[in-house]
Amino acid sequence: AQSVTQPDIHITVSEGASLELRCNYSYGATPYLFWYVQSPGQGLQLLLKYFSGDTLVQGIKGFEAEFKRSQSSFNLRKPSVHWSDAAEYFCAVVASGGSYIPTFGRGTSLIVHP
Amino acid sequence: DAGVIQSPRHEVTEMGQEVTLRCKPISGHDYLFWYRQTMMRGLELLIYFNNNVPIDDSGMPEDRFSAKMPNASFSTLKIQPSEPRDSAVYFCASSPSPGQGNQPQHFGDGTRLSIL
Numbered sequence: 001a002q003s004v005t006q007p008d009i010h011i012t013v014s015e016g017a018s019l020e021l022r023c024n025y026s027y028g029a030t031p032y033l034f035w036y037v038q039s040p041g042q043g044l045q046l047l048l049k050y051f052s053g054d055t056l057v058q059g060i061k062g063f064e065a066e067f068k069r070s071q072s073s074f075n076l077r078k079p080s081v082h083w084s085d086a087a088e089y090f091c092a093v094v095a096s097g098g099s100y101i102p103t104f105g106r107g108t109s110l111i112v113h114p
Numbered sequence: 115d116a117g118v119i120q121s122p123r124h125e126v127t128e129m130g131q132e133v134t135l136r137c138k139p140i141s142g143h144d145y146l147f148w149y150r151q152t153m154m155r156g157l158e159l160l161i162y163f164n165n166n167v168p169i170d171d172s173g174m175p176e177d178r179f180s181a182k183m184p185n186a187s188f189s190t191l192k193i194q195p196s197e198p199r200d201s202a203v204y205f206c207a208s209s210p211s212p213g214q215g216n217q218p219q220h221f222g223d224g225t226r227l228s229i230l
Contacts, residue, residue, distance in 0.1 A: 032216055043118070043205055043221030051216045090157065094216075101147075101170075102219065106156040 002027040002095045006105035013081050014113045021076040021108050023065075023091030032094040033074040034102065035065055039087045047089075050074065061085070086112040116140070118222035120206050126228045132194040135225045137206030138187055147219060148181055148191050149205040157205075163189065164211075196229045203227070 003026040013019055025031055032051050036044040048059025055067040065076045074091060088109050092102040119138040127133055139146045147162040161171040166183045174181070178197070183189040193200055203226050207219040 034218055036218075036221075041223070043207070043223045044219070045221070046218040049216065049218055099170075100217075101159070101162065104157045 002031060002093050002103050004091050004093050004103055004105040006089075006091055006108050008108045009106070010109045010111060012111040012113060015083050016080050019076075019078045019081045019085070019110070021089050021091075021110070023074045023076065023105060025072055025074065025091075025093045027072075027093060027095055029096055030069065032096060033065075033067060034092040034094070035059065035063070035074075035076050036090045036092065036104075037061075037087050038090065038107070044090060047076070081110075081112055083112050083114065086110055118206055118208050118220050120204075120222035120225050122225060123223065124226045124228075126230065127196060128230050129197055130195045131229075132192065133196045133200075133227060133229075135191040135204050135206075135227070137189045137191070137222060139189070139206070139208030140220055141187065142210065143208035143220070144211045145209045146183060146189050147207040147209075148189070149207065151203045151205060151224070152201075160191070198229045201227055201229050 005024045007022050034049045035047040037047050038044045047063050048057050050057050050067045058064050063078050065074055067074050088107045090107045091105040094102045121136045145164055148160040150158045160173045161181045163183045181191045203224045205221050205224045207221045209219045210217045
């Protein structure tokens with residue numbers, strides 16, 4: 001079965017600084033990968049997804065993520081963080097050829113200092 | 115374009131009472147999921163439906179929990195009797211048929227449940 005690890009429970013950055021949130025997955029083949037964001041009091045919203053092809057994918061709100069097969073990673077990045085980016089971020093993996101039901105990581109809470 | 119709609123947004127009730135959470139998925143989505151989110155356990159999949167049929171309920175914590183989907187536009191999650199440890203945020207999500215697994219889930223805004 002696939003699994004997802006988000007090593008950082010909390011990340012604190014200053015507004016305007018760059019951001020990288022880590023996601024590592026465990027799965028034998030190439031998975032389908034997703035990043036979601038959850039703002040306070042709201043449900044999860046899709047930021048971006050990777051299925052195949054270009055390993056650098058662009059998402060909404062200026063986010064991007066890079067799939068690195070050799071490292072089993074799918075880290076989320078943003079060059080300049082805005083205060084409104086403060087939220088919980090979830091990485092999810094779907095095993096190709098399985099039930100296609102995603103497995104979610106525990107999430108990383110992003111705190112943005114002014 | 116209406117998203118997934120959950121009601122109520124907040125529910126506070128006393129231990130032992132029956133609780134019913136409601137969800138209206140996005141029209142045309144074949145799959146519906148119920149999740150529970152807590153600080154201790156994160157996001158847990160409770161049950162999911164395909165074309166109104168429950169496919170996997172292995173995440174349902176115990177017999178006090180039940181879920182139904184009488185038609186394509188409505189689902190309920192019921193807890194009877196409720197206990198304080200059931201306090202959590204419950205999310206409903208829907209998606210088109212996963213196909214090759216490339217369909218993301220669309221989440222409602224959740225029901226924040228507090229059992230006193």
